[in-house]
Amino acid sequence: MIERQYDHPDKIYVQVEATFYPDGRIEPKSFLWDDGRRFDIDRVTDVRRAASLKAGGIGTRYTCKVLGRTAYLYREEDKWFMERR
Amino acid sequence: MSPKERVILHSDMNNFYASVECLHRPEIRGKAVVVGGDEEARHGIVLAKNYIAKKAGIKTAETLWQARIKCPGLIVVPPNYPLYLRYAKYAREIYECYTDQIEPFGLDEAWLDVSGNDGVMVADEIRQRIKAELGVTVSIGVSYNKIFAKLGSNIKKPDATTLVSRENYQAIAWPLPVGDLLYVGPSTQKKLYWQGVSTIGELAAMPVDCLQRLLGKVGCVLHAFANGLDQSPVARLSQESLIKSIGNSTTTPRDLVCDDDVRILLFVLCESVCARMREQGVLSRTVAITVRDSELFSVDRQAKLKAPSCISGEIADAAMQLFRQHYTWHQPIRSLGVRCTDLVPAGGLQQISFFDDEVNRQRREALERTVDSIRNRFGHSSVQRAAVWADQPLGSINPKGDHVIHPVGYFKDGMKA
Numbered sequence: 216m217i218e219r220q221y222d223h224p225d226k227i228y229v230q231v232e233a234t235f236y237p238d239g240r241i242e243p244k245s246f247l248w249d250d251g252r253r254f255d256i257d258r259v260t261d262v263r264r265a266a267s268l269k270a271g272g273i274g275t276r277y278t279c280k281v282l283g284r285t286a287y288l289y290r291e292e293d294k295w296f297m298e299r300r
Numbered sequence: 301m302s303p304k305e306r307v308i309l310h311s312d313m314n315n316f317y318a319s320v321e322c323l324h325r326p327e328i329r330g331k332a333v334v335v336g337g338d339e340e341a342r343h344g345i346v347l348a349k350n351y352i353a354k355k356a357g358i359k360t361a362e363t364l365w366q367a368r369i370k371c372p373g374l375i376v377v378p379p380n381y382p383l384y385l386r387y388a389k390y391a392r393e394i395y396e397c398y399t400d401q402i403e404p405f406g407l408d409e410a411w412l413d414v415s416g417n418d419g420v421m422v423a424d425e426i427r428q429r430i431k432a433e434l435g436v437t438v439s440i441g442v443s444y445n446k447i448f449a450k451l452g453s454n455i456k457k458p459d460a461t462t463l464v465s466r467e468n469y470q471a472i473a474w475p476l477p478v479g480d481l482l483y484v485g486p487s488t489q490k491k492l493y494w495q496g497v498s499t500i501g502e503l504a505a506m507p508v509d510c511l512q513r514l515l516g517k518v519g520c521v522l523h524a525f526a527n528g529l530d531q532s533p534v535a536r537l538s539q540e541s542l543i544k545s546i547g548n549s550t551t552t553p554r555d556l557v558c559d560d561d562v563r564i565l566l567f568v569l570c571e572s573v574c575a576r577m578r579e580q581g582v583l584s585r586t587v588a589i590t591v592r593d594s595e596l597f598s599v600d601r602q603a604k605l606k607a608p609s610c611i612s613g614e615i616a617d618a619a620m621q622l623f624r625q626h627y628t629w630h631q632p633i634r635s636l637g638v639r640c641t642d643l644v645p646a647g648g649l650q651q652i653s654f655f656d657d658e659v660n661r662q663r664r665e666a667l668e669r670t671v672d673s674i675r676n677r678f679g680h681s682s683v684q685r686a687a688v689w690a691d692q693p694l695g696s697i698n699p700k701g702d703h704v705i706h707p708v709g710y711f712k713d714g715m716k717a
């Protein structure tokens with residue numbers, strides 16, 4: 216059985232560049248927003264499992280500093296998504 | 301509290317399937333939602349409902365068309381079992397932060413033995429974490445035995461902790477209807493009702509020998525349950541078996557040389573596999589066999605079942621058919637295995653009873669559950685299939701006992717009579 220995916224306008228799947236460390240940690244470095252702009256992640260300040268009510272999903276949530284602002288990046292098994300602002 | 305007093309939690313995800321769907325589909329939140337099985341196949345039924353649908357009077361296991369009449373505008377979504385399995389896994393990861401003694405009961409419930417801790421504090425922390433990390437809520441019962449803990453999780457919903465202690469159980473558990481107790485189904489409930497017993501407290505007050513006369517062995521068990529005397533441990537059961545497959549294989553005491561030998565052994569293996577499926581509250585949709593011959597050459601074949609099943613007769617027939625199709629007796633057989641995969645939770649699906657065949661299947665399943673409970677009490681060899689008697693060395697293999705460390709006496713929706 217394969218898990219069915221749900222599409223929602225507030226759930227944006229994004230392309231991510233990340234570093235995979237030998238100890239298994241994954242650190243996202245940048246992401247490609249749906250308008251084609253690439254954003255660098257300056258710092259990851261928190262990593263935990265969390266639910267996104269707005270986008271409708273759960274995953275490992277990376278709290279990222281991007282251009283001085285806070286953005287949440289969620290890793291849902293093998294895909295990454297963000298909430299539309 | 302004495303130092304040896306156990307602290308047991310029973311955690312139950314509220315409206316599990318419906319809650320997960322509502323979290324993942326923001327557009328249906330705030331509406332009446334049910335998760336419904338297979339609508340095309342006429343007998344589509346309500347597998348789960350959210351609180352709004354419940355308020356409209358919709359009941360689990362009723363047909364979708366009945367539900368729609370009660371609630372026009374009802375939203376029906378199909379089940380997404382892989383997603384629910386992922387949730388069960390995540391919930392377990394949270395539980396594992398507090399104990400390694402975890403006994404899942406279906407996908408949405410689990411007992412946890414957290415002895416040595418403040419149960420209410422642990423329960424509240426787990427509740428908060430599940431809400432934040434999984435986006436759904438749980439109700440948790442805290443008690444000194446599994447039965448009262450399970451009653452407790454059902455008392456306040458959603459997102460609540462209920463303590464059922466030695467001090468308050470008479471006030472909290474005893475007024476509850478006797479049907480809330482594990483093992484008490486409609487038939488037992490009716491028998492008790494005619495004795496003037498409709499609450500757990502009234503059951504607790506009934507002399508144990510009366511109960512035994514009325515209900516047989518299960519009467520003693522229920523007497524203990526109602527009085528908070530249940531001692532059964534929280535089994536260390538893995539979620540893995542829930543997620544992947546349940547199987548069993550054995551190297552035979554002697555080489556198998558004919559179809560009849562194989563049939564006996566397949567029956568023994570299928571019985572144990574099916575008993576484990578019933579413990580885990582799952583049904584299988586695919587059966588696989590592995591055959592190794594005396595040259596240790598092996599064949600692995602699988603086939604879909606007509607309907608999801610945990611009935612050993614059906615599984616054994618499918619396995620035998622596979623065997624006949626794919627084995628040509630070029631060599632005697634050294635070892636044989638049966639594996640059930642493609643698992644789906646048993647919740648709700650088997651309650652359909654429109655067709656005679658389905659009624660018949662339910663009877664067979666009920667019979668096998670009865671055999672399970674007899675074997676759990678009196679040992680594997682206390683009940684045997686006649687076919688298995690035909691060959692003592694082959695038939696006397698107890699594959700379940702050899703593989704399962706903790707015999708578990710509770711079945712989700714099982715044993716209710």
Ligand SMILES: [Mg+2]
Nearest residue numbers: 312313314408
């Ligand atoms: Mg539940």
